[in-house]
Amino acid sequence: MSSDIRFTDFKSDKQPTWCPGCGDFGTMNGMMKALAETGNDPDNTFVVAGIGCSGKIGTYMHSYALHGVHGRALPVGTGVKMARPDIEVMVAGGDGDGYSIGAGHFVHAVRRNVDMTYVVMDNRIYGLTKGQASPTSREDFETSTSPEGPKQPPVNPHALALASGATFIAQSFSSDALRHQEIIQKAVEHDGFGFVNVYSPCVTFNDVDTYDYFRDSLVDLKETDHDPSDKAAAKDVIFDDETEHQGIIYQDEESVPYHEKHGVDEDMSVIPDGAPEGATDLVREFY
């Protein structure tokens, strides 16, 4: 790993087609900087992206990457990390990808605690399909397919993570560049599943959860007496419906990632050119 890696090395030669002003630009910059700061380079990094505006991130970044099927980014990341504990794995997707079509995988990825980073670019809207309600849209948020609002309250992803046994739960805001990068970096460094929900505003289809809204309402946990190692305190933050927070909400300092806990520590890409040594033992078992 070379020490002269700069975050721009993680940029591909494709120009993003995100709308000018899209929150995803800031989200991606923070991810690239965090990867570079933590000593990674594109050749030892694997980025898995979902589907939607956010899913395009794999195309705009330069690394080993897979742009997969809608909602299944986490299982792919899990497979990569199991096979290659030596590779830095970062999974990125939107709120629809993670909390709607992929919600089932979110719960189980959290409880497996595989050592990877999961960045959810949460704009509380479906952008690529031109503005429908997402699982994090407010209950009264009017869209073309929900003229009276989605008729159901938004999911609370942090609560879902906490209930599933998360070891790292954080919230950042794409526009607060330094703080966002710092939080992603903490997630990358975390020994286990580092989950960061990023407020990444959609300037085209969401006129409620805007830059101004988040700028005005966000309280940084760093500036409070919140102790991220205190699960009960984390629960209070997560269920505080009155306040939007950013920062590290919960981190289990004792977290042992899946591959260490279960001895999945080999580079599985290396195999012999015949049956593995001792394979004949398998035949003998059938006597």
Added chain:
Amino acid sequence: MAADFNWAVGGEAGDGIDSTGKIFAQALSRAGRHVFTSKDFASRIRGGYTAYKVRTSVDKVQSVVDRLDVLIALTPRTIEENLEELHEGSVIIYDGERTTMQDVEIPDEMIGIDVPLKRLAEEAGGAIMRNVVALGAACEVAEFPIENLDSALEKRFSDKGQKLVDNNKEAARAGRSYVAEEYDHEFDYDLETTDEDYVLLNGDEAIGMGAIAAGCRFYAGYPITPATDVMTYLTGRIERYGGHVVQAEDELSAINMALGAARGGARSMTATSGPGIDLMTETFGLIATSETPLVICNVMRSGPSTGMPTKQEQGDLNQMLYGGHGEVPRFVLAPTTIDECFWKTVEAFNLAEKYQLPVYLTADLSMAVTEQTFSPDTFDMDEVEVDRGNVVDETTIDDHLSESGGFQPHEITDDGISPRAFPGTADGAHMSTGLEHDEQGRRTEDTEMRVEQVDKRNRKVETAREREDWSPREFGDEDADTLVVTWGSNEGALAEAVEFLADDGLDVRVLSVPYIFPRPDLSEDVEAADNVIVVECNEQGQFADLVEHDVLERVDRINKYNGVRFKADELADDIKATLAEGVEA
């Protein structure tokens, strides 16, 4: 064919039928006899009729038959369920002291052997051993030396302590002595032993063992009958060879985990049955178009929907051949015997990596839960070869970089095969995507690149057709007027059926096809035969359709797949050109 002996133990699910049957099958195998087992079972944990059947001979046996010589019946229903197979002189071993068996009626032409299984078991150390008492009784009836049972009992119970092993041996002897003392009947059976060494395994186990042998390191799956045994087999074993098994939250996740591991450079696999394939089909196009090598094992059962989960069917052929939206090549292998399950699994991994595409490896319920004996040499690990295809490293990657220095995992090549770089390879960073892409894996909607990539992917199939051996297995009379074609697990039954037919003076030629796609060209064989019969365990004749498809050459084709619709003037020109070519030809 030497005389075969057909034996079964039946009762309710939860009665220990499986382990009892397995002990007897293993005892026969260790005594140098060939064994072929089958199961009648229901999709439930307790209750319902279940049976474990064993056919054995000193010669190879590769099918079940409709005949039962000795039956251990733990319930009256076991007898009812098997009346068709029981015959004059069949022996039924039962415990007349068991409440449910007190009034049981043994048909007049059969021989009832009433053994107090539970009482004798209790005397030997515990009622739980009553089935072993029955095994001892069966040994006496079949004149099978009881010592052969001992090693099977040791294998089954040794991890639970020598005392339990000894108690079981005693229970078996109690059953044998009881029959010897109480019944002076001369039974017709004499299960001779030989010096041969055999191993006994089922199709799922053969697939699992093949996967480890082939260097598979990662398996993700979701339990489903009848594929679960693949996962059960790998769990606790693959770890010894540096691998890992994950039970995923569903099949959607399982196949995506397997895909992730494959992108990481591991030989990776998942196994499921039809309902799981339905879910996995979501990801199938991504695997194929991102040119990811993956082995997807489909152990078929009776569908559609939940169908008959514990019953046999070969109904998923079209699903594997055509499942998924859009068009993208895949290989479909269908081993025809249990030993071939091992070798075709090895081959599936090599094909997947050489041609960088998903390979369906399909077995079916009959093969999955059937155990058969083989010489251990059948699975000679020294014969296993691993071919990882075109993988580049730091020293060779330079030949595959674009002018701007980007690695080209979808490089347009003559044989359609592009280079692969595993994560961690310097200068190899690249995108894999379900979007149509250029040589570097970057999204494109360029009409020319689209066509080049489609053609490149299809060229891999043509290359494989030329480079690999896709031959069917042939047996029977090669000059016969009648050709019988089959695929998958029907081969064993057909092989024995050919002998029955020959006894009746009817000769047939058989082609047993383990390759569904690419598949051997059977058109000449079909044309040469007076009668062609395709045998398969489904209603629609899905493989028969393929055979007919392959011999029919009637239509010319005009195809367009660059993402643009047909235009009227262009289409008129295309039709003219096609007709002109036809005239020239």
